[in-house]
Amino acid sequence: EAGVVQSPRYKIIEKKQPVAFWCNPISGHNTLYWYLQNLGQGPELLIRYENEEAVDDSQLPKDRFSAERLKGVDSTLKIQPAELGDSAVYLCASSLEGPGTGSTDTQYFGPGTRLTVL
Amino acid sequence: AQTVTQSQPEMSVQEAETVTLSCTYDTSENNYYLFWYKQPPSRQMILVIRQEAYKQQNATENRFSVNFQKAAKSFSLKISDSQLGDTAMYFCAFTNRDDKIIFGKGTRLHILP
Numbered sequence: 001e002a003g004v005v006q007s008p009r010y011k012i013i014e015k016k017q018p019v020a021f022w023c024n025p026i027s028g029h030n031t032l033y034w035y036l037q038n039l040g041q042g043p044e045l046l047i048r049y050e051n052e053e054a055v056d057d058s059q060l061p062k063d064r065f066s067a068e069r070l071k072g073v074d075s076t077l078k079i080q081p082a083e084l085g086d087s088a089v090y091l092c093a094s095s096l097e098g099p100g101t102g103s104t105d106t107q108y109f110g111p112g113t114r115l116t117v118l
Numbered sequence: 119a120q121t122v123t124q125s126q127p128e129m130s131v132q133e134a135e136t137v138t139l140s141c142t143y144d145t146s147e148n149n150y151y152l153f154w155y156k157q158p159p160s161r162q163m164i165l166v167i168r169q170e171a172y173k174q175q176n177a178t179e180n181r182f183s184v185n186f187q188k189a190a191k192s193f194s195l196k197i198s199d200s201q202l203g204d205t206a207m208y209f210c211a212f213t214n215r216d217d218k219i220i221f222g223k224g225t226r227l228h229i230l231p
Contacts, residue, residue: 003162040224041223042122042209042211042221042223042224043221044221045219089161093163106153106168107165108165109155109164110162111160111161112162114161
């Protein structure tokens with residue numbers, strides 16, 4: 001079974017430039033998560049999707065970050081414009097079901113995209 | 119608000135030894151789930167073990183086991199017969215049925231040959 005796929009694995013951009021990350025979850029997984037992971041820290045949730053619906057985006061900085069999950073499968077996370085402080089690893093994860101559905105299932109993580117903003 | 123605390127930023131043990139990673143959490147919930155995730159240098163996070171709070175029996179997965187003390191809000195991970203491949207960051211995580219998963223800051227574990 002293929003795992004969560006993310007691309008690109010690495011991205012280097014200059015500040016004020018836009019950047020986009022792509023995630024393909026495990027087939028059949030309804031719930032998709034985007035996390036931000038700073039160096040030496042645990043992941044922090046940015047947004048969670050149940051199918052096409054963003055059910056928790058309270059931690060997403062909406063002035064510069066946006067996300068979408070068209071057709072409830074693949075998802076993209078965009079930053080525009082990028083700032084120096086956005087340098088981090090962006091992790092995508094998926095699970096069969098998510099919190100609030102009566103079943104808290106295991107999250108499977110992708111390899112992440114390491115973003116460096118110069 | 120729920121919090122997860124890992125008090126050991128970094129640990130080193132010799133290969134084949136047993137090591138215990140500590141984790142404490144704070145919650146007013148009664149039903150919740152606890153996880154240990156492993157993140158090797160390649161950065162792919164993988165689940166090591168999970169525990170449902172309503173289960174009194176400690177979860178075990180091969181060389182990995184937990185000591186779940188609900189009253190003390192403690193959830194430690196024991197790795198027996200440690201191997202070089204166990205070298206990684208280990209994250210303790212918490213979630214209840216209706217909220218997001220919260221991760222601790224991690225423990226960097228080095229297994230020495």
